[in-house]
Amino acid sequence: xxxxxxxxxxxxxxxxxxxxxxxxxxxxxxxxxxxxxxxxxxxxxxxxxxxxxxxxxxxxxxxxxxxxxxxxxxxxxxxxxxxxxxxxxxxxxxxxxxxxxxxxxxxxxxxxxxxxxxxxxxxxxxxxxxxxxxxxxxxxxxxxxxxxxxxxxxxxxxxxxxxxxxxxxxxxxxxxxxxxxxxxxxxxxxxxxx
Amino acid sequence: xxxxxxxxxxxxxxxxxxxxxxxxxxxxxxxxxxxxxxxxxxxxxxxxxxxxxxxxxxxxxxxxxxxxxxxxxxxxxxxxxxxxxxxxxxxxxxxxxxxxxxxxxxxxxxxxxxxxxxxxxxxxxxxxxxxxxxxxxxxxxxxxxxxxxxxxxxxxxxxxxxxxxxxxxxxxxxxxxxxxxxxxxxxxxxxxxx
Amino acid sequence: xxxxxxxxxxxxxxxxxxxxxxxxxxxxxxxxxxxxxxxxxxxxxxxxxxxxxxxxxxxxxxxxxxxxxxxxxxxxxxxxxxxxxxxxxxxxxxxxxxxxxxxxxxxxxxxxxxxxxxxxxxxxxxxxxxxxxxxxxxxxxxxxxxxxxxxxxxxxxxxxxxxxxxxxxxxxxxxxxxxxxxxxxxxxxxxxxx
Amino acid sequence: xxxxxxxxxxxxxxxxxxxxxxxxxxxxxxxxxxxxxxxxxxxxxxxxxxxxxxxxxxxxxxxxxxxxxxxxxxxxxxxxxxxxxxxxxxxxxxxxxxxxxxxxxxxxxxxxxxxxxxxxxxxxxxxxxxxxxxxxxxxxxxxxxxxxxxxxxxxxxxxxxxxxxxxxxxxxxxxxxxxxxxxxxxxxxxxxxx
DNA sequence: CATGAATGAGTTTTCATTCAT
DNA sequence: AATGAATGAAAACTCATTCAT
Numbered sequence: 001x002x003x004x005x006x007x008x009x010x011x012x013x014x015x016x017x018x019x020x021x022x023x024x025x026x027x028x029x030x031x032x033x034x035x036x037x038x039x040x041x042x043x044x045x046x047x048x049x050x051x052x053x054x055x056x057x058x059x060x061x062x063x064x065x066x067x068x069x070x071x072x073x074x075x076x077x078x079x080x081x082x083x084x085x086x087x088x089x090x091x092x093x094x095x096x097x098x099x100x101x102x103x104x105x106x107x108x109x110x111x112x113x114x115x116x117x118x119x120x121x122x123x124x125x126x127x128x129x130x131x132x133x134x135x136x137x138x139x140x141x142x143x144x145x146x147x148x149x150x151x152x153x154x155x156x157x158x159x160x161x162x163x164x165x166x167x168x169x170x171x172x173x174x175x176x177x178x179x180x181x182x183x184x185x186x187x188x189x190x191x192x193x194x
Numbered sequence: 195x196x197x198x199x200x201x202x203x204x205x206x207x208x209x210x211x212x213x214x215x216x217x218x219x220x221x222x223x224x225x226x227x228x229x230x231x232x233x234x235x236x237x238x239x240x241x242x243x244x245x246x247x248x249x250x251x252x253x254x255x256x257x258x259x260x261x262x263x264x265x266x267x268x269x270x271x272x273x274x275x276x277x278x279x280x281x282x283x284x285x286x287x288x289x290x291x292x293x294x295x296x297x298x299x300x301x302x303x304x305x306x307x308x309x310x311x312x313x314x315x316x317x318x319x320x321x322x323x324x325x326x327x328x329x330x331x332x333x334x335x336x337x338x339x340x341x342x343x344x345x346x347x348x349x350x351x352x353x354x355x356x357x358x359x360x361x362x363x364x365x366x367x368x369x370x371x372x373x374x375x376x377x378x379x380x381x382x383x384x385x386x387x388x
Numbered sequence: 389x390x391x392x393x394x395x396x397x398x399x400x401x402x403x404x405x406x407x408x409x410x411x412x413x414x415x416x417x418x419x420x421x422x423x424x425x426x427x428x429x430x431x432x433x434x435x436x437x438x439x440x441x442x443x444x445x446x447x448x449x450x451x452x453x454x455x456x457x458x459x460x461x462x463x464x465x466x467x468x469x470x471x472x473x474x475x476x477x478x479x480x481x482x483x484x485x486x487x488x489x490x491x492x493x494x495x496x497x498x499x500x501x502x503x504x505x506x507x508x509x510x511x512x513x514x515x516x517x518x519x520x521x522x523x524x525x526x527x528x529x530x531x532x533x534x535x536x537x538x539x540x541x542x543x544x545x546x547x548x549x550x551x552x553x554x555x556x557x558x559x560x561x562x563x564x565x566x567x568x569x570x571x572x573x574x575x576x577x578x579x580x581x582x
Numbered sequence: 583x584x585x586x587x588x589x590x591x592x593x594x595x596x597x598x599x600x601x602x603x604x605x606x607x608x609x610x611x612x613x614x615x616x617x618x619x620x621x622x623x624x625x626x627x628x629x630x631x632x633x634x635x636x637x638x639x640x641x642x643x644x645x646x647x648x649x650x651x652x653x654x655x656x657x658x659x660x661x662x663x664x665x666x667x668x669x670x671x672x673x674x675x676x677x678x679x680x681x682x683x684x685x686x687x688x689x690x691x692x693x694x695x696x697x698x699x700x701x702x703x704x705x706x707x708x709x710x711x712x713x714x715x716x717x718x719x720x721x722x723x724x725x726x727x728x729x730x731x732x733x734x735x736x737x738x739x740x741x742x743x744x745x746x747x748x749x750x751x752x753x754x755x756x757x758x759x760x761x762x763x764x765x766x767x768x769x770x771x772x773x774x775x776x
Numbered sequence: 777c778a779t780g781a782a783t784g785a786g787t788t789t790t791c792a793t794t795c796a797t
Numbered sequence: 798a799a800t801g802a803a804t805g806a807a808a809a810c811t812c813a814t815t816c817a818t
Contacts, residue, residue: 006802026307028222032788042804047789102306109303111364112296113220122365148381155361155369156378160350163357167349170305171316175349184350187342191385204777226813236779238816247813394798414695416610420792430800432795441792490694497691499752500684501608510753536769543749543757544766548738551745555737558693559704563737572738575730579773588781614809624783629810631781 011049014039015063018056023103027057027110061107061117064100065124071096072131082139083189087182089135090161094168094177101169129154146194153192160184205243208233209257212250217297221251221304255301255311258294259318265290266325276333277383281376283329284355288362288371295363323348340388347386354378399437402427403451406444411491415445415498449495449505452488453512459484460519470527471577475570477523478549482556482565489557517542534582541580548572593631596621597645600638605685609639609692643689643699646682647706653678654713664721665771669764671717672743676750676759683751711736728776735774742766 017039021030032053036043050056075089097104111118132154139145164184168177211233215224226247230237244250269283291298305312326348333339339347358378362371405427409418420441424431438444463477485492499506520542527533533541552572556565599621603612614635618625632638657671679686693700714736721727727735746766750759 010802026303029307031786043789044791044805045803048802051789053788102303105299105303105306108360108364109220109296109299112299113223118364122368125361125365126368149377152374152377153381155374156354156381159354159357159361159374159378161357162360163353163355166302166356166360167319167353170302170312171319174316174320180346180349180353183343183346184353187347187350187385188381189385191381191383225811237814238780239778241814242777245814398798414691417695419790431793432801433799435793436798439793490691493687493691493694496748496752497608497684497687500687501611506752510756513749513753514756537765540762540765541769543762544742544769547742547745547749547762547766549745550748551741551743554690554744554748555707555741558690558700559707562704562708568734568737568741571731571734572741575735575738575770575773577773579769579771592781613807625809626784626811627782633810635809 007049010041010045011059014041014046014049014056015059018060019063019100019103022057022060022106023100026102027106057110058116060103061120064103064107065120068093068097068124069127072128076131076135082135082142082144083185086132086135086157086189087185090157090181090185091178094161094165094181097165098168098177101165105169125158129158132157143194145189145192148192153188156188157185160188201243204235204239205253208235208240208243208250209253212254213257213294213297216251216254216300217294220296221300251304252310254297255314258297258301259314262287262291262318263321266322270325270329276329276336276338277379280326280329280351280383281379284351284375284379285372288355288359288375291359292362292371295359299363319352323352326351337388339383339386342386347382350382351379354382395437398429398433399447402429402434402437402444403447406448407451407488407491410445410448410494411488414490415494445498446504448491449508452491452495453508456481456485456512457515460516464519464523470523470530470532471573474520474523474545474577475573478545478569478573479566482549482553482569485553486556486565489553493557513546517546520545531582533577533580536580541576544576545573548576589631592623592627593641596623596628596631596638597641600642601645601682601685604639604642604688605682608684609688639692640698642685643702646685646689647702650675650679650706651709654710658713658717664717664724664726665767668714668717668739668771669767672739672763672767673760676743676747676763679747680750680759683747687751707740711740714739725776727771727774730774735770738770739767742770 014035018030018035021034021038025034032046033043035056036046039046046056050059071093075092078085078088080088107117107121111121129151133150136145136148136150136153136157140147140150161181164175164177164180167175167180208229212224212229215228215232219228226237226240229250230240233240240250244253265287269279269286272279272282274282301311301315305315323345327344330339330342330344330347334341334344355375358369358371358374361369361374402423406418406423409422409426413422420431420434423444424434427434434444438447459481463473463480466473466476468476495505495509499509517539521538524533524536524538524541524545528535528538549569552563552565552568555563555568596617600612600617603616603620607616614628615625617638618628621628628638632641653675657667657674660667660670662670689699689703693703711733715732718727718730718732718735718739722729722732743763746757746759746762749757749762
């Protein structure tokens with residue numbers, strides 16, 4: 001009688017542990033032993049499931065992005081005006097995103113020297129822009145927004161979002177992401193409203 | 195008869211070398227020997243001027259920020275409408291900034307775990323926002339911009355700027371900073387114009 | 389009703405697997421897992437039959453030598469002149485021996501630091517020399533060979549055999565064992581013929 | 583005033599240390615720390631001169647072979663009959679060779695899985711055979727040896743030499759290299775004498 | 777001031793062996 | 798008997814830092 005396959009379970013546990021460790025210490029300072037301890041396993045066990053530290057990092061990236069996508073998709077099926085929905089979308093995205101922002105910045109930094117990481121992130125950004133552009137397009141069709149290039153506005157909103165998170169990460173005392181995003185998006189909507 | 199002090203000269207050379215090495219390899223991967231070689235010095239000589247790798251990193255941060263400030267100040271004394279000046283300001287800032295963006299991201303990542311770095315960057319951001327707010331204020335006084343909270347707009351512009359650079363860094367093929375910034379700033383100006 | 393003992397069968401399978409793995413990878417590089425996979429067993433199962441890697445190596449040694457002995461004995465019961473029989477004997481021995489020569493050299497190397505291995509091999513060499521000496525003795529009795537010290541000639545032939553295999557192992561392109569052995573044995577027989 | 587370059591000196595010291603350690607423990611069991619201690623250096627210092635353990639091994643191989651060549655060349659300029667010279671040549675070579683025979687066998691074993699090592703050894707063997715063939719040729723010209731293929735005889739002598747060393751290594755109690763070689767070479771000379 | 781050889785603590789990774797199931 | 802996940806003790810290698818010259 002075969003025992004249930006613990007492989008997936010363990011991998012998830014290790015990834016969760018790695019997520020915490022990487023987020024609080026950074027990729028470089030994080031020791032494989034830290035991850036093992038956090039996952040309540042031995043170092044060897046971690047290596048049983050992931051063949052190197054880089055492997056864990058890549059898996060983390062996949063997970064972070066996949067989770068992000070899930071949040072995104074869910075937020076797209078909301079009701080209300082486009083302005084309201086976008087503000088809610090960006091705000092909630094930011095609230096989720098800020099928790100693992102240190103890790104995100106580790107990934108961005110890594111992306112500059114690792115093509116695989118970079119391409120993964122690029123694909124993610126493209127998805128994200130498309131989702132934003134789609135909402136904008138809806139706004140145009142409903143007459144809430146005047147005829148603008150939805151891709152351009154999507155990029156603007158995306159840059160705003162990323163920038164707001166960055167500023168908040170660097171100076172959380174003086175910069176409130178939610179407030180900043182709300183105000184900024186309103187300014188932009190004033191500029192593109194019919 | 196005292197010989198001329200070569201100390202400052204050497205320090206500057208080391209910093210310039212470190213800037214290049216850090217920018218292309220990242221803080222962690224960069225070795226003190228790399229910096230020494232780039233500066234055409236011995237490892238020991240580098241340690242004569244800076245007492246640790248961290249010391250060099252902190253000095254680099256000071257330099258990067260100081261240089262950035264200098265560019266900023268210069269751009270503030272331009273002529274033209276506020277919209278024109280701002281676009282020019284952000285565009286040229288971006289052009290300068292993108293060269294050492296990898297290094298900037300190394301610093302941002304570091305900032306999350308190092309209070310000294312973080313505070314330095316926060317001060318810089320404050321300066322930057324003030325400069326932007328000042329221009330906005332001028333625009334309001336000149337009647338180009340309607341009465342808005344200049345700090346809010348400054349934060350929006352700053353977030354936009356940072357976000358645009360980030361997107362460009364991550365996906366330079368598909369995202370053109372200059373174009374993105376121009377279009378975005380125009381949308382915002384449409385939103386805040388009188 | 390006792391089930392048939394699969395123990396010996398399994399042990400033989402493991403040894404056969406180990407023989408191949410050790411021969412192609414060497415003792416050090418070979419992992420227990422490699423052996424297990426080759427034997428279509430789990431690592432734990434291998435440890436059920438052999439209590440350590442060294443145990444497997446020692447068993448391999450026994451097997452290699454036993455197999456070699458079997459070949460030897462068989463070849464001694466041939467017909468023809470002593471010269472012919474010897475050439476055939478050495479040639480066929482070489483043909484068998486060269487397949488597992490890498491493994492043999494692993495064992496020789498090991499023998500220098502492991503008394504048990506060394507003694508085993510020494511006993512084998514003694515057997516081998518005795519067999520050769522016996523053939524030489526026959527040659528003397530039959531008048532094919534002049535009165536020589538059969539042990540000395542046996543050692544010479546043995547050295548020649550081992551050396552020829554070694555040279556062939558190191559440079560199979562330029563050195564043909566069979567040819568080398570034939571020519572060498574002929575030279576020696578010219579030297580000891582009546 | 584530049585200090586004298588200690589680089590060559592250190593490299594030689596490390597190699598000497600490595601030679602001893604490798605010879606007594608074998609490549610695998612030898613730790614870099616063992617070599618460092620033997621050379622009275624730190625591990626880091628060893629890595630300052632050789633960038634990996636394999637590097638040290640390859641350097642050792644070069645040294646062993648170079649030293650061997652030196653012995654060879656020296657022995658070729660001797661006087662006496664070819665038979666006498668050859669016996670002296672092989673005997674003295676064996677006396678030198680037997681000291682580092684364990685190491686030699688490590689190299690032979692390694693050669694089977696490392697092309698670089700293999701090719702190096704092959705070149706060495708070729709040199710060695712050529713030297714032997716040259717002596718044989720002289721013997722033919724001087725009328726001491728009848729017209730034989732000198733390369734074949736050289737290979738025979740070489741195999742004999744290698745085999746005698748091997749047997750001696752495996753069973754030094756019962757096999758005396760010097761005696762074995764003398765007797766064997768005499769048998770062969772009886773076979774090829776005019 | 778400057779050199780660059782030397783140090784050694786710290787990290788990733790491997791793998792023989794064990795053991796709960 | 799058999800499995801294969803888990804352990805943990807090595808071991809190779811790196812590199813910031815020091816220091817004799």
